Amino acid sequence: MLQVRPLLMFGLLVASLAPGLAIAQPLTFENAWSPEAPPVAPVMAGYVRISNDGSEDVSLTGAHCSDFARVEIHDMVERDGMMRMIKQESLTIPAGKQVELKPGSLHMMLMKPRRAIKRGETLEITFETASGESIPVTFEVKPQSARDQQHDNHQHHHH
Template sequence: MILRSLPLLLAGLLCAGAAHATQAGHVHASDAWIRVMPANLPAGGYVSLRNDGDQPAVLDGASSAAYGSVMLHQSSTDTGMGRMRMVDSLTVPAHGQVALAPGGYHFMLMDAGKPVQPGQTVQVVLHFADGSTLGTDFLAKPANAL
C-alpha cells in the first residue's frame, strides 16, 4: 500500500512546490556587466532579466559585498537634458523581459570597498518583492565599454 501511494505523494509535493515558487526562481539574468569608472566614482550595472513565470516579478533592490550601496535608477532625456532618478522597483512582466542598459534602467554601485578592476567578476544579489533573491555575476568592464 505504501509503495503504491509513494508516486502520488511525490507528485503532490512537486505540485505544492511549484505553487510556492519564488519570483527569483522564475527570473534568469544574462549579459550582466558593470561599467567601472575612475577614481572610485559610482559604477553603472547592467543586466537583461527574463521572467519565465506566469506572474510578474518585481525587482525592488540589489546588494553586493563589493559595494557599500546598490541603487536602482532610471536615466531619461527630457528637452535635451539628461536626467537620472532613483526608482523603488522595476517589474519584469510574466513571460517577458526587461533590460537594464545604458541610457535606461540601471544599477548605481557606490562606495566600492576596494577598487574593482576591468576583467574582475563581482556578484550582485538581486532582491525581489516577495523576499527572494538571485545572485548574479557581473563582469567589470572599463569606462569606455558599450
Template sequence: MKVKVLLLAALMLLMPSLAAAEITVEDAWVRMPPPVADTAAGYLTLKNSGDHDVEVVSVESDAATKPEFHSMSMHDGMMHMMKMDKVIIPAHGELKFESGGNHLMLTGLARPLNAGDHVMLTIKTADGGSVMVHAEVRDVRMKDSNDSDHGGHHHGH
C-alpha cells in the first residue's frame, strides 16, 4: 500500500513538469544593443511536441523589467511593432521569433548587455508550466550586411 501511495505522489509531482516538457526553446539569442539603449531585441524558436496548442502567457527575464513578445506588421507603408496579446504555439509545431518579424522585446534593461553575456529567460504557459533558457548576447553589427542567418536586416531596437 505504501508503495502505491508513494508512486502516486511521485507521479503527481511529475505531472506539471511533463506538461512543460512539451515546450522546448531553440536558438535563443539577444542582439547586443548600443551602449545607451534601454531596450534590446531577442530571438528564439518555441517548439511544441504535444498534442494540444500551448498558450504562452508571459516571459520574464533577469535582464529587463518589461520583456514582451512583439509582432511586426506593415500599415500604410510603415513598419509597426506591437505587443502580442496572445502567443500560441501550435500542437506539433513551432513559432519563430526572428529578425525582421515577431521578436522578443526586452525593455527597461537592468544592466548593459555585451557580446558573450547571457540573459536568463523564463517562458510561462497558461497551464502553469514554465521553460527556462539562457540566451547569448551577440554583436551582429558587422555581420548584418553579409550574414545570411540574419537576412541583412537592420533594426533600431
C-alpha cells in the first residue's frame, strides 16, 4: 500500500497540471484600462494592447464582464466624412504581432453598467477565443486624463 500512495499522488499532480498545459496560449494583455465615466453614463470604454507571441493567429470572438450587461469590440471608421463606430464580430490578433485598442480606433464598449464604477477600481473582463478559451484580464479604472498617460503605465498581464 505504501508504494501505491506516492504513485497515486503523482498521478493526481499530473492530472491537476494537465488543464493548465492545455490552455497555455500566446496572448499578452498590457496597459488594460477604462476611463472613469459619470455615474449615470450608459456606457464606458476599455483600452488594452494585445500581443500574440505565438506562431498562429488568435481570434477573439467576444468578451464579458459581470459589471456590465454587454461588452463589445468596436472600430471607428470614416463614412461620408463622418466617424462612425462599427461593432466587430471578432478581432484577430495576427501571429507575432500586436493590436492596440485605443481611443479613436479599435476599442471596447462596456454597456449598461450594473453599478457605479469609480476611478481606482478594477474591472475583470473575460475575453473568449474562437478555440473556446476564456482569458480574464484586469482593467484599471482611471481618470479621463489617463488617456494622455496611458503609455507610462507598465502593467502587464501574461496568460
